[in-house]
Amino acid sequence: MTQDELIWRIAGGSGDGIDSTSQNFTKALMRYGLHVYTHRHYPSRIRGGHTYVEVRASEEPVTSRGDGFNVLLALGDSFARNPSEGAVYGDEKTKPLFENLDELNEGGLIIYDTGVLEDEDVGDLETQARENDWHLYPIDLRAIAREHGRDVMRNTAGVGATAALLDMPLDPIQELMSEAMGGDILDANLAVLSDAYEHTNAEFEATHDLRIPKHDHDEEQVLLSASHGISYGAIDEGCRFVSGYPMTPWTDVFTILKREIEDLGGVAEQVEDEIAASMMAIGASHAGAKALTGSSGGGFSLMSESIGLAEMTETPLVMVEAQRAGPSTGMPTKTEQSDLEFVLSTSQGDSSRVVFAPGNVRESYEQTRLAFELAYKYQLPAIVLYDDMLTGEFRNLPRSFFDREANPDLGSVATEAELEDLPHDVGGRYERFRTEGDTDVNPRSLPGMRNGRFLATGNEHWPDGQIAEDTANRIKQMNRRVSKVEVVRDALAEQASPDTVVGDEDADFALLTWGSQKGVVEEAVRRLTESGHSIKALSVSQMAPLRTEEIADFLAGVEEALVVEMNATGQFKGLLQKEFGDYGDVLSSLLKYNGDPFEPAEIIEAVEIKQSGEGGDTSSETTLRPPAGDRS
Amino acid sequence: MNQFDAIDSGEEVTSDDYTPEIEPQATWCPGCGDYSVLKALKGAMSDLGRDPEEVLLVTGIGCSGKLNSYFDSYGFHAIHGRTLPLGRAAKMVNEDLEVVAAGGDGDGYGIGGNHFTHTARENHDMTYIVFNNEVFGLTKGQSSPTSPKGHKSKTQLRGVAKDPVRPMSLALSAGASFIARTAATNPKQAQEILVEAIEHDGFAHVDFLTQCPTWNKDGAQYVPYIDVQESDEYDFDVTDRREAAEMMHETEQALYDGKVLTGRYYVEKDRRTYQEEKQARDEMPESPVVGQYFDEEKEWERSYDRLDRHT
Numbered sequence: 001m002t003q004d005e006l007i008w009r010i011a012g013g014s015g016d017g018i019d020s021t022s023q024n025f026t027k028a029l030m031r032y033g034l035h036v037y038t039h040r041h042y043p044s045r046i047r048g049g050h051t052y053v054e055v056r057a058s059e060e061p062v063t064s065r066g067d068g069f070n071v072l073l074a075l076g077d078s079f080a081r082n083p084s085e086g087a088v089y090g091d092e093k094t095k096p097l098f099e100n101l102d103e104l105n106e107g108g109l110i111i112y113d114t115g116v117l118e119d120e121d122v123g124d125l126e127t128q129a130r131e132n133d134w135h136l137y138p139i140d141l142r143a144i145a146r147e148h149g150r151d152v153m154r155n156t157a158g159v160g161a162t163a164a165l166l167d168m169p170l171d172p173i174q175e176l177m178s179e180a181m182g183g184d185i186l187d188a189n190l191a192v193l194s195d196a197y198e199h200t201n202a203e204f205e206a207t208h209d210l211r212i213p214k215h216d217h218d219e220e221q222v223l224l225s226a227s228h229g230i231s232y233g234a235i236d237e238g239c240r241f242v243s244g245y246p247m248t249p250w251t252d253v254f255t256i257l258k259r260e261i262e263d264l265g266g267v268a269e270q271v272e273d274e275i276a277a278s279m280m281a282i283g284a285s286h287a288g289a290k291a292l293t294g295s296s297g298g299g300f301s302l303m304s305e306s307i308g309l310a311e312m313t314e315t316p317l318v319m320v321e322a323q324r325a326g327p328s329t330g331m332p333t334k335t336e337q338s339d340l341e342f343v344l345s346t347s348q349g350d351s352s353r354v355v356f357a358p359g360n361v362r363e364s365y366e367q368t369r370l371a372f373e374l375a376y377k378y379q380l381p382a383i384v385l386y387d388d389m390l391t392g393e394f395r396n397l398p399r400s401f402f403d404r405e406a407n408p409d410l411g412s413v414a415t416e417a418e419l420e421d422l423p424h425d426v427g428g429r430y431e432r433f434r435t436e437g438d439t440d441v442n443p444r445s446l447p448g449m450r451n452g453r454f455l456a457t458g459n460e461h462w463p464d465g466q467i468a469e470d471t472a473n474r475i476k477q478m479n480r481r482v483s484k485v486e487v488v489r490d491a492l493a494e495q496a497s498p499d500t501v502v503g504d505e506d507a508d509f510a511l512l513t514w515g516s517q518k519g520v521v522e523e524a525v526r527r528l529t530e531s532g533h534s535i536k537a538l539s540v541s542q543m544a545p546l547r548t549e550e551i552a553d554f555l556a557g558v559e560e561a562l563v564v565e566m567n568a569t570g571q572f573k574g575l576l577q578k579e580f581g582d583y584g585d586v587l588s589s590l591l592k593y594n595g596d597p598f599e600p601a602e603i604i605e606a607v608e609i610k611q612s613g614e615g616g617d618t619s620s621e622t623t624l625r626p627p628a629g630d631r632s
Numbered sequence: 633m634n635q636f637d638a639i640d641s642g643e644e645v646t647s648d649d650y651t652p653e654i655e656p657q658a659t660w661c662p663g664c665g666d667y668s669v670l671k672a673l674k675g676a677m678s679d680l681g682r683d684p685e686e687v688l689l690v691t692g693i694g695c696s697g698k699l700n701s702y703f704d705s706y707g708f709h710a711i712h713g714r715t716l717p718l719g720r721a722a723k724m725v726n727e728d729l730e731v732v733a734a735g736g737d738g739d740g741y742g743i744g745g746n747h748f749t750h751t752a753r754e755n756h757d758m759t760y761i762v763f764n765n766e767v768f769g770l771t772k773g774q775s776s777p778t779s780p781k782g783h784k785s786k787t788q789l790r791g792v793a794k795d796p797v798r799p800m801s802l803a804l805s806a807g808a809s810f811i812a813r814t815a816a817t818n819p820k821q822a823q824e825i826l827v828e829a830i831e832h833d834g835f836a837h838v839d840f841l842t843q844c845p846t847w848n849k850d851g852a853q854y855v856p857y858i859d860v861q862e863s864d865e866y867d868f869d870v871t872d873r874r875e876a877a878e879m880m881h882e883t884e885q886a887l888y889d890g891k892v893l894t895g896r897y898y899v900e901k902d903r904r905t906y907q908e909e910k911q912a913r914d915e916m917p918e919s920p921v922v923g924q925y926f927d928e929e930k931e932w933e934r935s936y937d938r939l940d941r942h943t
Binding site: 084106164198220222223224228231232233235236240241245260262264266267268269271272273275276277278279281282284286287288289290291305306309313321366399402404406408410415416425426427428429446447448450452453454455456457458459464465466467468469474510 | 635636637638639652653656657659660682685686687688690698700701704705706709710711716717718719720721722723724725726728729747749768775823825869895910913914915916917921922924930932933934935936938939942943
């Protein structure tokens with residue numbers, strides 16, 4: 001067991017307070033001075049079932065969930081409803097203990113609540129513990145909670161026991177509790193916390209080696225998920241309109257923005273369906289607000305036609321797509337990267353859009369800002385594509401990262417004075433869609449502006465917007481719209497690339513990934529490099545337009561590359577092969593699609609199998625797919 | 633807000649100001665009822681003194697959707713059935729705009745039925761004109777949600793097996809605060825009703841009976857109308873929900889028996905609009921959101937200053 005980092009997993013039933021407890025504990029670790037990272041796993045039900053949150057804390061910055069974990073706090077499922085003997089799915093109440101043992105590292109600690117998990121439920125736990133050098137700490141957390149407050153506070157008791165066993169001082173935890181609650185509830189929780197701490201210290205001689213690491217941040221930190229990154233990026237771009245319909249995991253962004261935008265004097269609407277949500281964002285944008293909408297796979301499908309309309313009418317539209325496992329509607333609360341192909345081409349007709357897939361909180365903030373800038377400047381849809389994992393991944397980052405200027409600029413809206421001088425047709429309509437050159441992006445006018453009236457329509461149109469079926473005009477207008485992608489490509493080429501390369505730049509073995517798997521791939525490369533491998537990795541987050549030159553440079557001289565992604569069909573690999581054609585025999589896939597994100601060890605294992613040249617299968621839950629053969 | 637000079641400009645407006653100087657690509661058949669809607673809407677706007685550039689006309693798809701081509705204001709010719717969410721969002725961002733949505737009976741009562749229900753329930757301050765000709769025109773004559781039971785068409789070979797939608801009853805139960813029906817054969821009343829609908833603070837639904845000379849030659853829309861407000865036979869209180877419901881029930885049945893009744897059916901004046909409801913809850917600013925983007929004095933709050941709960 002590594003002693004320089006803690007990977008603590010709290011497990012229980014949904015409704016047992018796993019989420020809030022883990023968040024507070026994570027924040028306490030961050031305030032204690034550590035770098036933190038959380039990974040959330042939960043079922044699609046309101047109460048009960050197997051839920052866990054993993055918190056990884058280290059002296060070094062953390063970019064992934066890590067391999068397995070080393071401390072289990074098993075609270076038991078207090079909402080279990082089918083504990084009948086011999087039930088096919090086993091005893092739900094004890095799941096939080098048993099379901100987690102597979103991934104508990106050797107030498108790990110198990111703290112379990114004997115108030116809910118009775119000793120006879122635990123079966124051969126002691127035998128397993130001996131074989132794996134696990135250290136067992138059975139504590140009646142429920143009794144401690146009950147004595148000072150209520151049953152539900154057994155998670156607080158669990159945190160107290162954790163702190164005692166890891167030699168962590170209670171002050172940061174107590175401080176956070178005092179900020180979050182007050183009155184009798186606070187007093188009861190504080191009593192439960194310290195009682196569990198003292199009880200554990202008195203009752204047990206700690207037999208394990210793990211102690212809490214120590215580090216100090218040199219500046220103030222904040223704990224945020226990518227959903228916060230997206231939301232705050234939108235706010236700093238002056239987004240003051242959001243419309244949406246609840247759907248996991250998009251709901252995370254929606255709930256953050258609902259509160260923030262109303263607070264900031266904007267409009268936030270939960271509407272009747274996703275079609276309405278996307279049409280409202282178009283209406284708001286057309287009328288002059290910076291607007292955002294979004295959904296997850298199924299709901300995003302309903303928005304398809306609106307995306308086409310936004311493209312055709314050249315209405316700026318910023319959308320968020322939070323992927324999850326399975327189409328209509330597979331594993332609602334589990335993660336996957338399986339909407340890439342869909343998002344790149346959603347909508348009827350020839351169409352253009354910008355797509356970013358941020359890989360962490362920082363990128364989610366920066367790329368959302370960029371999405372707004374591009375959408376409003378070039379008048380097209382810009383989509384931020386992320387996934388369930390990033391909605392549950394909380395990380396610390398310096399508060400100063402957010403110390404940036406707001407940009408409420410509407411992009412390309414003309415003033416009334418400017419409109420007066422811009423071309424109009426003989427009837428006085430503003431030629432909003434004129435086609436002097438091939439790449440014109442004309443200034444917008446807003447309803448209510450003098451000299452600006454025009455028609456926005458999904459039909460092909462003359463420069464003033466009037467519907468037209470003239471073939472020559474069709475070609476001109478289509479060329480102008482389609483070529484906007486090239487204009488955007490050139491504009492983005494001027495900016496620093498968001499796509500990052502790590503490792504040995506001369507390596508002939510490479511990894512490619514996109515979006516959320518950036519951090520774990522980079523950790524795998526770091527560890528492989530430390531153990532003497534020559535390897536490099538490219539993480540792509542600018543999905544459309546793709547930075548093809550950069551990717552080609554990266555692949556030049558590479559003999560073999562593994563494309564790492566969380567889907568069953570290798571969608572990113574497919575995109576690369578569509579763009580490049582001649583890498584068919586170089587690119588093979590490493591895929592995972594069981595609903596959980598990659599762990600670094602899984603990538604390391606696959607690399608070792610590939611590099612040994614002996615073929616063979618990965619032993620874990622990942623799949624290696626051979627190259628498709630050169631199809632060029 | 634001098635960047636929106638067209639709003640409340642106070643300039644005199646005539647119907648001609650809404651007539652495009654460039655003849656649009658002709659899409660309506662000779663004798664189409666849609667010309668009457670166009671004329672009534674232009675007349676209503678000039679009666680109200682609305683500048684064409686303060687009006688946003690949002691239309692759906694179909695013959696009714698081409699209204700924008702003939703009506704020279706700001707326009708958005710959107711997607712089949714999706715006019716209402718687009719229009720209401722524009723209104724929420726800039727409530728000084730005069731927002732009118734228009735669509736056909738398939739558009740409004742079929743594919744857009746969900747939006748119709750919810751926009752009415754929320755009582756957005758906008759006007760919704762539904763061109764009701766009981767048939768799909770531009771797709772060449774299929775039965776629509778308001779086609780009479782038994783109506784035969786190429787896709788309903790044995791006659792429609794469904795009862796028609798009752799649009800006004802639907803609007804009433806959904807929560808619209810102004811509901812009227814008028815007819816293309818009745819231009820004077822049509823213009824008056826549109827004036828009232830546009831002036832109404834809240835969601836105004838106007839079911840506009842329009843004849844389709846190509847695909848629905850037998851429609852009751854050709855029959856002379858009876859104005860329920862002018863006839864002695866019909867005495868009811870338009871502000872009373874129960875009496876209005878009863879009148880609508882009779883009227884909507886009578887239409888299919890060949891008796892066309894038009895007029896105001898329900899007018900609720902004291903109900904808050906959705907904007908007002910939201911403002912009362914501090915969910916929406918008192919002045920238009922769009923104004924913030926042009927306010928040079930405004931200090932835009934940054935997320936940096938809102939991070940305390942995350943430290």
